[in-house]
Amino acid sequence: MNQFLIAMCGIPSSGKSELAKAVLENFRGEMRVEIVSTDDWRDEGFYADFKPENERLVRKDALRYTKELIGNGVSVIHDDTNYYTSMRHELFEVAMGRPCNFAVIHVSTSLETAIQWNKERGTPIPEEVILRISERLDLPGSKYAWDAAISAVDMSMQPVEVAAREIMERLEVLVPVENSRNHVMTKSPSSDALIDVVTRQVVTSFLREHPEYRGNTQVLRLRRELLQEGKRKGISPDKIEQMLMERLRNLNVPAPD
DSSP, X not given: OOOEEEEEEOOTTSSHHHHHHHHHHTTTTTSXXXXXXXXXXXXXXXXXXXXXXXXXXXXXXXXXXXXXXXXXXXXXXXXXXXOSHHHHHHHHHHHHHTTOEEEEEEEOOOHHHHXXXXXXXXXXXXXXXXXXXXXXXXOTTSSBGGGOEEEEXXXXXXXXXXXXXXXXXXXXXXXXXXXXXXXXXXXXXXXXHHHHHHHHHHHHHHHHHOGGGTTOHHHHHHHHHHHHHHHHHTOXXXXXXXXXXXXXXXXXXXXXX
């Protein structure tokens, strides 16, 4: 298999690190692969006194180490949220400069599930950080062809070993990226992609307003039902957005104390 650079993408506590480790296990004895996790640059007090400028330094250091490994012929799984297209493009440029294979893996675990899993962590991330990233996440492939994910994995729905094997199979058929205009051509996002984005934004706003519903299965169920209904009936993203907002408003939200 050719050398590769994988950009993990997804909100915090969605299972990215678990999946990255499972993918790594598939390469034991096959080729040299390393995980570059931005968590390695964050200590226990990082989120206690969270400052955006510190996060930028973490990403800068992780990117520099990724460049070093790729330059030395090591394949890399870059384990971070990579929620902006620009963040993934920085990694794409690293791969293009080698050149080597480049792939985005979107860990699409729902916001509600991620919040619940975060509560079960030994050192939870502030929920506000998860909500902010969820609200701002650029869906992979919604703007550029080079950014399309080779796999989208809901870690609450698919066994990690199965997802890792499928990712390895897809990596095997990739070819090294080249400095070509074809990689930066824009494309119109699909209706399904837009529905995913707008419903995620609606749920994020709702959970900000009603924190007592964070981790509640009703919210997750309503979003999933509308995602399925929108795809099945071809309902427009605008209409789906209105429908989800209405159904969330009709939930029996407990009155504040």
